[in-house]
Each structure stands twice: as C-alpha cells, then as structure tokens.
Amino acid sequence: MKHTFSRSFATRLSIYVLSFTLIVFTTIMVLAYNYSQEKVTNYAIERTHGLLNNMVTEISSQLSSVKTTVNQSLWMLEGGLNHPDSLRHIITEVVKNNPFIVGSGIAFRPDYYKDKGKYFMPYAAFRNGKDGEIDYHVLGSQNYDYPCMDWYLIPQLLKQEYWSEPYYDEGGGNIIMSTYAKPLYNSDGEVFAIFTANISLSQFTDTISHLKPYESSYTYLLSRNGSFLTHADRSKIMNETIFSEAFDGNNQAQEQIGHEMLAGHTGTKHFNYKGKDSYAFYTPIQHIGWSVCTVCPSKIILHDLDSISREIIYTFLAGMLALFLMVYSIIRRLARPLEKFSESARQIALGRFDVKLPNVHSNDEIKDLHDSLSYMQHSLSAYVTELQATTASKERIESELSIAREIQMGMIPKIFPPYPDRNDVDLHAILHPAKEVGGDLYDFYINDNRLYFVIGDVSGKGIPASLFMAITRSLFRTLSQQAVSPARIVTEMNNSISDNNESNMFVTLIVGILDLQTGILKLSNAGHNPPFIIYPDGEVSLLEFKTYLFAGVMEDVVYSDEEITLKEGSKLFLYTDGVTEAEDIDKQLYGEEKLLEVLSQNTSSDVRSTVDAVVSSVAGHVKEAEASDDLTILLIHYKP
Template sequence: MKYTFSHSFATRLSIYVLSFTLIIFATIMALFYYYSQQKVTGFAIERTHGLLSNIATEISGQLLSVETTVNQSVWVLEKNIDHPDSLHNIIESVVRNNQFIVGSGIAFVPDYYKEKGKYFMPYASFKDEINGEITYQVLGSQNYDYPCMDWYLIPQLLKQPYWSEPYYDDGGGNFIMSTYAKPLFDSKGELYAVFTANISLTQFTDTISLLKPYPSSYTYLISRNGSFLTHMDRSKIMNETIFSEAFAKENLAQEQIGHEMLAGHTGTMRFNNKGVDSYAFYTTIPQIGWSVCTVCPSQIILQELDNTSRKIIYTFMVGMIALFLIIYSIIRRLVSPLEKFSESAREIATGRFDVILPEVHSKDEIKDLHDSLVFMQHSLSTYVGELRDTTASKERIESELSIAREIQMGMLPKIFPPYPERNDVDLHAILHPAKEVGGDLYDFYMDGNHLYFLIGDVSGKGVPASLFMAITRSLFRTLSQQVLSPAKIVTDMNNSISDNNESNMFVTLIVGILDLETGKLKLCNAGHNPPILIRPDGQVSFLEFKTQIFVGVIEEFAYTEDETTLEKGSKLFLYTDGVTEAENTDKELYGDEKLLKTLSDNSTSDVRTTVNGIVDSIAEHVKEAEASDDLTILLIQYEPGTTNN
C-alpha cells in the first residue's frame, strides 16, 4: 500500500517535531514580546516625563523671571510714587528688560491721584517687537473698569501676588494673555496699587508644539480651570476645556486625566482617545498651577518593537520551512525500510511464511524489527501447523458433542401435548442446556391412570453431567415400573448411583406420581428446588414439602415422601435452579419473587403459554448475559374428567 505525502509516517513525524518547535518558539516569542513591551513602555514613560519636566521647568523659569522683574522694580516705583508722570519710565523698563513680558502696568486704586481723575493706570506694551518700539497709554475708564477685573480683585483679596487665568485683554494688550499681579500696600497696610506684568500665551505655543516625543503625538497646556491654553486644534484654545471634550465623547478616562492634572499630580494613564488606544503623560507647572500633557498612540510607542517582532517571525517561518524539508528528508531515509517490511508483513499475513525479508545492515531499531519479523515467520509457521491439528481435533469433538446432544435430547419426551387422547391432564416441558450438553433432565410416562414424572439437576456441566443424567433417567424408567411410592423409587436410585460413585457426582431430584382419578399427588424431593402450585383461583405458592439429601451422596439413605390432593384446574410447576439463578450483566438473579409474579400473571393461560411466558421473562432479564446454568421447566395441569380411550 502506497501512502500519500500527507499520510506518510515521515510527514506526520516531521509535523510533530515542527509543531513542538513552533509551540516553544511561540512561548518564547510571547515572553519576549511581553517583557520587551514592558521595557519599551517604561522607557517611553521615563523619556516623555523627562521632556515634560524640562518643558515645565522652562516655563517655570520664564514665569519666575517675570516675577523677579516685577519684584525688583517695586522699590523704584515706591521711590517715584509722588511723581505719577515719571512712572511710564518704570513700566517701559520692565517691558524692555524681560523678553517674556509683553506689557506692564500699575493700576492705582480709584482717586489715588485726584488730579489724574478716578482711574489711573499707566500701561506700556510693545507696539513692534521686531523694532523694539514701545507704546505708552493710560488705562482706566467706564469701559475699562480695571478695579472689577480678576487680576486686580483676587490679589487684593488674597493680599499676595497672583497669576491670573488667561484672558483676552480688550483695551489693554488686545491679545490672549496671563497677568502676574503684585498688590502694593502702604505703611498702614492699605492697598494703593497693583503692579502687573503680562505674558502672551502665543510664546508658549511654539515651545509646546515642538514637544513631540513620537510621531503622531501632540502636547497641550491647560490652565487651572482646565481650559486649553495650547492645543494641536487651535479652535479649542480658550474655547474648550479638557472636561467639555471628555463629556462630549463620554470618555471617563479623559475626565479622570483632567481631575489628576487640575490636582497638580504627575502621572501616566492609558485611555481611549477617539477610538485610538493611547497614553497620556502629564505633569504640573507649580509656579502657576497650569498642567502640560502629551498624548501618544500606544501603537506608535510599540511600532519599533512590532517591526522587530515581525522580522523575527518572518525569519523563523522561513527557517521552519527549511527545517521541515531537512527533517522530512532525514526521516524519510531512515524509515524507508519500514515500507518494505510492511509489504513483507502483508504477504506473511496471507500465509506466505517463506517470503524473503529485505536486508538491514544497521544496528538500530530497524534491525530489531527485521529480526522480530524473522522470528515471527518461524513462530507463525509452527503455530499454524499446530492450529491446523487443533482445529481438526476441535471439529471432531464438536461433531461428537453434537451427536451426544442429539442422543441426550432424544432420550427426553419432546412431543407436546404428549397425551392428546386424554383430557384429564396436560403438560409441557423445555430443557435448554448452557453448553452443548447438560446435566438437567426431566421425564414422565403414563401407567394406567398414574402419571409418573421426574425433574433433576446433576452436579456440574458438560459431558460428565450429561452421562450422569442419562444414567439417572434410565434408572428412573427401570426402577419406577409398577412402583407407587416415589420415596422407594428415589431410595433405589440413590443406592444404585451411590454404589461405586468414584467421581462423587450427585443429582437433585423430584420424583412424583399423580393419580389422575383421585388427584392424589405423591412426591419425594431429594435436594431440589421446591415445586410451585398454581391453584384454580390463581393463587401461586411453594409446596411446603420436606426437602431431603441429594441422590448419590449417602448409600442406603431412606427417603420419605409427601402427599397432597390437587384440585381440578390446579397446575404443578417444577423447575431447576437455572430459572431462579439466571443472571443479567449486573449479576442480578431472576429470583423467586419474579418467578411467582410471572406465574401469577399467567395463571389462566394453558401450560404451553405459561412455560413460554416464563422463558421470555427470563430472556428479558438476562438480555446479553451469557447463560450460566441449564434451564429446565416441567408444568403439569390436572383436569379430571372423562378419559377418551
């Protein structure tokens, strides 16, 4: 038989080896990717937070320089407080001396200078930063009521410097700015002015936008209330907060990121950013309470690792294909003798024990297989010869057993009804040996108006039991002639069987004589199952007769008999222990209770139907189990009436 490539041993063994290799590689690759992912992610977190820390430090430094410039200018202001027209020199100097300050002013409390009117706030700002041209103006009017503005009120209430929330200063700087406001107090502790320095948020935009740790990442800056100060999408600046964006997308993770940033925390969080798995790296700028955050897709962080992993996998797959071809070639060469051995084995199986096996020169398992096949050839040749002789002998024995079975069954009455000319008695019997021949027996004959009957069970099975059964039946026929006492018949049978019984076999017997005129029943039970009486009214019960010793055990034992009178329509049920001890596959016995119930259910049936009902019931109980004992039944029905002669 030629095997296809996909079914050959070499192919399957190669696949098994490669499958095991693939499992090991997949396990190693998974561990490598997992630990590499942890390492790459950790490096990304450390690197990005380092860049954010630098940005935060840079912005903090810029803000600190603004604060320092203002603080250092306070003493000049206080020195010239009585000369309001000279104050413009101070604020112009503040603007010129700090590159981050785009405007500066001194907002005096209302009516501080009576001659200047209610509002007086000298303010200087760059008109043209390229040329360094500064414009000066005095702010304060009903339209620019600065005492009501946050940058004025909050430091007044807090009595300490304050960085304002970013705002658009219409009438002052006319751009988005944040103001550092330092409250000034007189010797009595009364506020007399707020010294301000403005910074433009546009100067942070470039700095923040340049922070791109990875391609496709972006960085934004938020204020203390969560407003976007810088963002990749410029339409969000000062128009949206981090929370409005989170609420619009129902993004709880982004909302949590916003709370963490406003709380001044530094950290990393993985979240879903508009359908893209991303990382958020955030930190605070403690100088002003703002927070900066970098958002980066996780795929970008792991892109290099994924590319490297794919290269490794592709290289491995090419190697697997090459390895498969090499392994297949080697295994194919090693197992090629097996195909020849297979062909030789099939020829040996057909009976050709002299087939020449292929030569093997190696000293391995293939050589052992060759030697085993040679040994098998010689063993099979010898075994077949012996089997041929054994089969012939078995066939002779089976033929002899078949003849013995025919002889044994021929000794028993098997024509039913046996006395069709009589209507005062009817009976039916069956005998099913467990083997070819058995040790059960039944017999009956009519002598005038007396019905002689016998049922027995020889110890053991097979041929010895069948011979013992034949002797027992012959003795019954010989010794019962003209004898009206079952006890005498059994006693004489026991004496004959016990004499020279070197095999120590025995038989259980019930011998009975039924007077068909009177219904008188005499019965001797020699160790057999008690008979069952089925009364005309359907009641079923065991006959409580005395049970005596087996026949063939003790010579000269004097047996006794019991006597009863049968009513018209009564039935006498006799059987061997093969009925009640029939076992099913669960080793459960048929039992007396089931036998009595089945007889009760068939009490109104004729003898043939009743016997067949018992046999069917036993078969239903036993099912597939093997018969464990011979099965014998004899059923006699007494119906006294006119005898047809």
C-alpha cells in the same frame, strides 16, 4: 505499492523534527519578545518622563521668572502710588524686561483715585506680538468690569498671589492668556490693588508641540479644571476638557487619567485611545496647578522591536524550509531499504512464507529488521499449520456444543401455552444459558389434576452443569410419577444425586405440587431462592418458607413440605439467582427489590407479558455487561 509524499515515513519524521524545532523556537521567541517588550516599554516610560520633566522645568522656570519680575518691581511701584500717571513707566518696564510677559497692569479697587473715576487700571502690552511696540491703556469701564474677574477677586479674597485659569482677555490683551496676580496691601493690611502680569498660552504651544518622543505621539497641556490649553487638535483648545473628550469616546481610562492629572499626580497609564492601544505619560507643573501629558501609540514604542522580530521570524522560516529539505533527503535515503522490507512483509501476509528477503550488508537496525522478518517467516509458517489444526478442532467442539444445546433445550417444555385446552391454569417459562449450555432447569407436567413442577440451579456452568441438569430433570420425572409429596421427591432426588457424587456438584431445587381442583400448593425448597406470589388484589410478596440443604451434598437429609392454598387468580413466580444476581458493568446487582417493583407493575398482565417484562428489565440493567449466570423463570397462573 508506493507511498504518497504526504504519508511517507520520511515526510512524517521530517515534520516531527521540524515541529519540535518550531515549538522550541516559538517558546524562545515568545519569552524573548515578552522580556524585550518589558525592557523597551520601561525605557520608553523613563525616556518620556525625562523629557516631560525637562519641559516642566523649563515652563516652571518661565513662570518663576514672571513672578520674580513682578516682585522686583514692587519697590518702584511703592514710590509711584502718589503719582498715578507715573505708573505707566513701571508696567512698561515690566513688559519690556521679561520676554515671557505680554502685558502688565495694576488694577486699583474702585474709586481709589477720585480724580481718575471709579475704575482705574493702567495696562501696558505689546501691540503685535513680542516684536511690536508697547501700547498703554487705562482699562476699566462698564464693559470691562475687572473687579468681577477671577484674577482680581480671588487674590483679593484670599490675600495671596494667584495664577488665573486661562481666559480670552477681550479689551486687554485680546489673546488667550493666564494672569499672575499679586495683591498690594496698604498700611492697614487691606488690598487696594492687584499687580498683574499676563503670559500668552501661544508661547507654550511650540515648546509642548516639539515634545514628540516618538512619531505619532503628541503632548497636551491641561488647566486646573481639565481644559485643554494646548493640543494637537487646535479646535479643542479652550473648547473642550479631557472629561468631555473621554465622555464622547466612552473612555473610562481617559477619564481616570484626567482625575490623576488634576490631582497633581505623576504616572503612566496603558489605555485604549480611539481604537489604538496607547500609553499616557503625565506629570504636573507645580505652583500653577497645570499638568502636561504625552500620548503615544504602543505600536510606535514597539516598532523597532516588532521589525526585528519579523526579520528573525522570516529568517527562521527560510531556514526551516531548507532544514526540511535536507532532513527529508537524509531520512529518505536511510529509509529506502524499508520499502523493500515492506513489500516482502506484504507478500508474507498474503501467505507466501517462502518469499526471498532483500540482502542487507550493514550491521545496524536494518539488519535486525531483516533477521526479525526471517524469524517471523518460519514462525508464521509453523503457526499457520498449528492454527489450521486448532481451528478444525474448535469447529468440531462448537458443533458438538450446538448439538448439546439443542438436546438440552429439547428436554424442557418450550411450547406455550402448554395446555391450551385447560382454563384452570396457565404457565410460561424461559431458560437463557450464560454459555452455550447451562445448569439451570425447569420442568412441569399435569397428572390427575395435579400440576407437578420443578425449578433448579446446578452449581457451575458449561458442559458439566448441563449433564448434571439432565440427570436432575430425569430424576424429577421418574420419582414424581407416584409421589404426592414434594418433600419425598426432593429426598429421593438428593439420595440419588449424592450417591457416587465424586464431582461434588450440587443443585438448588424447588419442587411443587399444585392441586388444580382445591388450589392446595405444596412446596419443598432445597436451598433455592424463595418464590414470589402475586395475589389477585395486586399485592406481591415473597413466600418465606423454610429452606433446606441443597440436593447432592449428603444423603439422608430430611426435607419437609410447606403448604398453602392459592386463591383464584393467584400467580406463583419462580426464578433462579441469574435474575436477582445479574450484574451491570459496575458490578451492581439487579436485586429482589427491583424484581418486586417490576412484578408489582405487571400484576394484571398475562404470564407471557409478565415474564417478558422481567427479562427486559434485567437486560436493561445488565446492558453491555457479560452475562454472569444462567437466567431461568417459571410463572404459574392458577385460575380455576
């Protein structure tokens, strides 16, 4: 019979080899990828922060040049204060001599020059960008109330230089700008004017937009209050803050980045931006309070690493396929002789022990297999012959045991109710041997309105115990015919059993005589479990009578009777230790407490139902565990 490809030895062994190879490769690949990913990410962080620092240095240099230009112009300004019309030349030179300044002005406090009116702010700015002509204006009016603007108020109040938040200068430069404001002091230390130099934010846009460390990355500039000063999406410039964008996207990580940037921190944050795993690299621009940030998707940073990894994986998979075909071919060739041995083994299994085995000329494991199969042929032939004889002997023994069981069970009463024509007593009993035959016994009969009964448990199990049980039962029947004392019956049974008891077996017994007219019950206990009595009111208790030595150990043991009077409706429950010592799979005993509980729950039941309830309870306790002892119960209900 041919094996299918998917079930053949060569296929399975090839798969095992390749699976192990795949596991090793996958482990190495994962470790190498994680290591490379960490290195690539660290390189990206260092590279991007280097570019950001270069750009920040460049922007800081531009801003510093603005401050320097203003400060260098102060000496000319001091000489022209008495001639306000000469200030035009000073501010024009400021605009002309610094490529980053798009406008400059001197905002005097109201009514500083009485002849110039309340507002006087000479202002010079390029007309159309840096290549246009410089226009001169005198600003200040009800519509351009510059003393209310932050670039005027803040340095006047703080008495220190100040870079304003970006704003749209309507009426001045008419562009989005930021103002460097330098307060001017009189001899009393009071601020009488603010010297300003304006820079256009548009000049930073190109510088920042050109900073693209990776494809799809972008850089934005953030003001002191979190507003976007530059952004890849121009609609956000001066219209949104980083916090509003974070709120719209419910992005707590971006909000945290905003707080870090406004606090002037430098750092790197791994976060999710619009559904993309990204990195944010940010650093502050000192002296002005702005901060710049580059956002880059993670997959762009790892693009080259992922491409190389995919190429390695594809190459490995192709190699795995080639390796599988080569390994399968080699193993298939080496395993081909096994098919012939498999067919021979199948013929041997069908009983053909004379089948000819394939010839083997190699001196390896295949030769060992040939010799093993040959040895198995001869061994199986001898074993089958022996097994046939053993099976026949076993069947004969089982047949004899079955007959012995039938004989044993035929010796005890098993028709219930046993006295259907009597209404003064009812009985029910069961005997379940642990093996084919057992050593438990019970018996009863009525003579002269007396109920004679016995229950016993022979030491040991199996056939010896069953023979001892048969002798004990026969002695009870014989010796109880003329006796009215259970003690005398037990005494004579003990002497008879002890005489020539070379097997040293013994039996525990309870022999009893119940007078069905008076209810007087006499018992003699030879080492047996004390019985339970179920009273008519439902109370259940043990009969704690004196217990004597079990029968069969030694002759002339003195036994005595214990006597009580049963009330009408009382029940006497006798049992062997196969009930209370029944074990479950955890070796836990059934116990007298559980038996007492079951009897208490069935005080009003008839004798058969009560016995069945106990048997079911014991079976529920034992479950799958093997029976450890014979189980016997005798229940007598006295109801005159």
